[in-house]
Amino acid sequence: MRFLEGLEKLRERWSSLTAGSLLISVLIAMPVISVFSNVFVGGTSGTWSHLSSTVLPEFIRNTLILCAGVGLGVSTIGVATAWLTTMTEFPGRRFFQWALVLPLAVPAYVMAYVYTDFLQFVGPLQSGLRELFGWKAGDYWFPDVRTAGGAVAMFMFVLYPYVYLLARTAFLERASGMLEAGRSLGLGPWGSFFRVSLPLARPAVVAGSALALMETLADFGTVSYFGVQTFTTGIYRAWFSLGDRVAAAQLSAMLLAFVVLVLVLEHASRGRARFNNTSRQQMVPTPVRLSRPMGLIATLACLLPLLLGFLLPAFLLVRMALVEGDAQFGARFVQLARNSFVLALVTALLAVLLAILLGYAARLARTRLPRVLNRIVGLGYAVPGSVIAVGVLIPVTRLDHVISAWWQGVTGVNPGLVLTGGIAALVYAYLGRFLSVALHTVETSLGKITSSMDDASRSLGVGKWATLQRVHVPILRGSLLTASLLVFVDVMKELPATLVMRPFNFDTLATQAHTLASDERLAEASTAAVTIVAVGLLPMFIISRQIARGNRRTVEETEV
């Protein structure tokens, strides 16, 4: 009897949702945890003292510069374009609304190749200039793209859509009620933006920037190609050159600790502030029509990132692909595209599903634990790809060994490894890395639904699952689409985990591009890169139009 009561109590505390979400978070966080666990393995002090006395300070400085530049860049571009396209009316707004997302489809390393090829000393631009003016090396100054500044620019232009998408949703979901309150207190359009819209969009902007920064931190392809040495270079240095995998993992853990610290500080600085809509007015703010010159400026402001982040690189890529593309283009590419597409789709759907679960569980939980776990789950995104890939390998193979030992015990036949090298393990690796993207997006938007919405539904006899399904999911529709889009595109571009976790004879567009690029056959790699962009464009096109349409309904009503 007492036992039963105890059980009941436990069930009470650990509802299926909480328990389920804890289980999922631990599962997804396994790779990060396994990376972290290296902190407790005795270090190889040689590697540490070598790195810290020679290169690490410089690497850290570079990383901070990179982060500062990218953070500033993505938030400025993302917020500005989001604000312009939601709150103002100018020529081309409808087009930019969805087109501004496009740079997401271009992998940063591809951008880096393309721009280098275009801008470097021997590239067409400089060669052309030299020919035109008869200059020689050293006669003139030309910005070098392969520098820290160049890397910042690359990341900025491919990653700003994170902020753009999240901030846009935030601006749209921010009812006009609060803006009106601001204006009645004497705020002009600029004041409204800086003192109402922006602070209220803070969680979204922070989430978007955090994603961009985590991706920057985890990047190796672009920075190594540019010869910009970052903390991640240090991690790879320890692992590949110095052969010290433990030190590499410890460095990764340090990186994670840094990310956690920043996120925690940011969260703490919010205090008890909330960001939900306190007004019952749910109208989308009516866009302000800009004057002609201002409208022109707005058009240019939106065009520039789109041009540099997508139109120009895409044009160069396509040209390259047409002129000297992959000879193997053809049936094989259909296969590659299908592999990429299916993987991306499955992962995106799963990620969104899990993100809703985890976000919702944290929302309902009265304890901190789920929230903390969600932050840890989110860290997978900040870990350099190869490190997290190995982080994934460890738990997956362990489990695999257990399974095969058990099966052998039962049947006497060794089934070998059933998970490792399977699609499931690959998807698991992706989730470990990209769930963060979905989770950030979903959590940000969940925070904008007042808790009395939950209460109202529950009081009408609707359980928490049904409430999720009937209240949160419909309200979050836009954010869920955004989240799935982000994960989709990220998986399309993902490389390190795909390389090492994939099954035999399984290629994706990204691995194809990588094979050629690492053989310094950039021109040929362009075909695969173009295909990545093209395949990524399809859902992006559909989804971002969906998101835009979802809001337009209300906008148009108010515009009449």
Place this chain on the structure above:
Amino acid sequence: MSHLELAGIDLAYGGHQVVRKLSFRLEQGSIGCLLGPSGCGKTTVLRCIAGFEPVTAGQIRLDGKVVSRSDLHVPPESRRIGMVFQDYALFPHLSVSENIGFGLRHLDTQQRRDRVAELLRVVGLAGQGHKYPHEMSGGQQQRVALARALAPRPSLLLLDEPFSNLDVELRERLSFEVRDIIKATNTTAILVTHDQHEAFAVADEIGIMNEGRIQQWDTPYNLYHRPANRFVADFVGQGVFLQGLVLNDHQVKVELGTLNSAIPVECGIGCGNCDRDCTVSVLLRPDDIVHDDTSALQAEVVHKAFRGADILYTLKLESGSKVLSLVPSHHNHALGERIGIRLDVDHVVTFHEGSDDAVQERPLIGPLRTQ
């Protein structure tokens, strides 16, 4: 020159006409009040004045300058208008103090702090400035919204049901306090409320609205005792209509007896030429019928509503018609009991017998008609 003037404004939400040819004026320093059934357009009128909705016809003038016209729209932030929103619209990311200090950017830190503290005191929330809106009760949030609107000392204050979630005592204290502030600073204000006592107590002039139109713009006393039409008579205060026969200029006969009107009986449009033998509807207020144990006229108690100081009895007359009577609450009679009543009518208000349409047909009593 009036401080605020609305002249024939129209507003439609997506084809649905919500405000129709609405006009009124308010002098500097006076308090107007909009009363009307839920959904009649009160909030919408305030939104037009504040500049959140562009008008489709007519114009709004502030200090003589046009701020809204179909082809002109001064943005809200340039109008120096403070507003308490019906749904408060507090900033969730700012503490209570920061919410109140939001419009005080022009002040230095110390001045701002002082002003915020002062307003916190006025609304009875001293010491709670550090809280966030979601940590406050409904009524507390409402008071924060009020304080926030008052803080920048706007020259025109729009109050959309600012006391609806407050208890009587606080509501009374606050409404007087706000009235004092408004009067002391010569601010103009428009109050939307559903509490008629509050409207009567606070407002200099009241506009009764229905379906987007002002039905009567007048003093509280006139609204109650000289309603311009049947809608106003019905809406303001309580009362019933009994059939009556006009005997002459000053006398109307109803089943309870003959009413003697001090002023000539107006008999409403439609019986313009008739000054006797017309059948009219006579408005009888609860205070027109006085309980008198000694009276021979008796009526049966069919319903009673205990209201603290008094009891509102619904009484059935012989004919089956019902009337209301307000009786001090120690006269506690049981349902079914027959009690003595007496007519005690000063102002006889009559309307043309007929459908409710009569209400709409009657012309408005123009703005600024004082008692």
Place this chain on the structure above:
Amino acid sequence: MSHLELAGIDLAYGGHQVVRKLSFRLEQGSIGCLLGPSGCGKTTVLRCIAGFEPVTAGQIRLDGKVVSRSDLHVPPESRRIGMVFQDYALFPHLSVSENIGFGLRHLDTQQRRDRVAELLRVVGLAGQGHKYPHEMSGGQQQRVALARALAPRPSLLLLDEPFSNLDVELRERLSFEVRDIIKATNTTAILVTHDQHEAFAVADEIGIMNEGRIQQWDTPYNLYHRPANRFVADFVGQGVFLQGLVLNDHQVKVELGTLNSAIPVECGIGCGNCDRDCTVSVLLRPDDIVHDDTSALQAEVVHKAFRGADILYTLKLESGSKVLSLVPSHHNHALGERIGIRLDVDHVVTFHEGSDDAVQERPLIGPLRTQ
């Protein structure tokens, strides 16, 4: 067995105690009401009952079964409790009809449509079901919230200021309609309101709350005429306190004359043993002082509030003390005028002279004490 029973519940928001040892009971089919100053914890009590907040001490029982205890918490959706939220909490993504039909999943489409139409009619929004919440006025939204809560015919209904944004007429009609529905379906209900008339009219029992505690749980009549402590006396209705001297069991002398109490004068804690020559505070309600032109006792009008049917005069006595008097509104006297008054007190309510603390010191009059 009561339908709802709260026994000594405690609740704190982050260390700040909001509800303290709160207890009351409600029988099946009766309507309770919580009245109290803004921020006293009314909403919080409803949230505990609905199951949105876990209690830290005490327990809540529904139909005898414990639903909340520090170690037990039945989720809201299993409690069959309907709630109208103070901030409405309508679903912005659903139309009005869909909002109302939200809790009707168990019905088939036709039944659901019928029920929604029925409720739209009840709340006066027939034909507006296709609109979205943001396309409705504040009062209309509030009515949707009410309809939504009523729709699934909950066995317990929690109404948090459900009529605060409605005009008097609608509010009265709706409150009676809701009362009828509640009574017809034998539903139990708790109403939070700031409108005491509404509370008096609708509730069977009323709990006066202050600072998280129930001060008195009683019938409307008793609350008004037999307040358990000074807080209740002050909060319910209007009134002033005058110093008085206890002459004997049935007589108290105040400056206006001698009050004759039908029941023995209780003199409050602290003068327990004293049955004469004690100084006490005597509560005088506005209806205790009757205007009588013939009376020799005169007082000066220092303030008047026009309230429609009557005027609430604040009168200054010789001594400088002020009293209130409610007078039918045709007795329209000017400020400064001296008018005749007369005492007409049935229930003499006295308190121990002293600070407000007396209020907290007095024991509660237990739940369920009927008149």
Place this chain on the structure above:
Amino acid sequence: ADTELNLYSARHYQTDEALYSNFTKQTGIKINRIEAKEDELLERIRNEGANSPADVFITVDASRLAKADELGIFAPVKSKVLEERIPANLRAENWYAYSTRARVIIYNKDSVKAEDVQTYESLAAPALKGKVCSRSGSHPYNISLGAALVKHNGAEATETWARNVVANFARAPKGGDTDQIKAVAAGECGVTIANTYYLARLMNSDKAEDKAVVAKIGTVWPNQKTWGTHINVSGAGMLKNAPNKGAAVKFLEYLASDEAQGYFANGNNEWPVVANVKVTNPALDTLGKFKADSLPVGELANTAAEAQKIYDRAGFR
């Protein structure tokens, strides 16, 4: 008999396709392949442990092969064929090299004289200030070169060398080998080092711009008078837990066949390890014969980490 072979490959050359399909054609054994980076693949093999499906691990850097050997994942192959055909300095106990590539000096014929850049050591000469380009110091190709220098000249001399080379840089290290060659041709810098197969690829190219590049540059076989040109290898070994050991041996032997060696040479412009294999690669012919470093390639692994540390200290990023 084994009908399948599971291959973990860290070679990144598309031309290998032909190499593998030819094996299948010859033996009927299907090749299942995963291509990834060396260290990650090693981790995968390690973690898969006894249940690993991998039969053969093939990669391009001698240090990686040595490291894999150190981890104990290889199993010895007893094969007469391999022992006969592959020279001793190009195999270890458990793995075999199948092709070599040399790291040569490439200079701009207009701005640098061939006689000034005859050795790796000469790149440190003050005369080349502002003329040297390089890819990153942490790239295995450069580390392996550094390891060889340590072996021959000692750690101290190598560090001084690295410092001076860094002082000579025309710009910070970036890009790949091809980028360096093009930079030299364009005059951005005067001299660089690159792997021969990248050079050969340019030489074999039909594209006009590539031809222009080749026309501008000269190639030097470094250190012909001293210890020889640094070479690295591509090699493979059979894995200890290989489920298809028979197929693995067949495959390893196949790689040493004339035909397979021809693929390395003609497909990817590498030098075969087997003597007297007929090569019809005009670029390789043009480059001619050279004296290669005779150091056993496996031994470079011991000094690789040291080379990296030297580079780090010298600021060779």
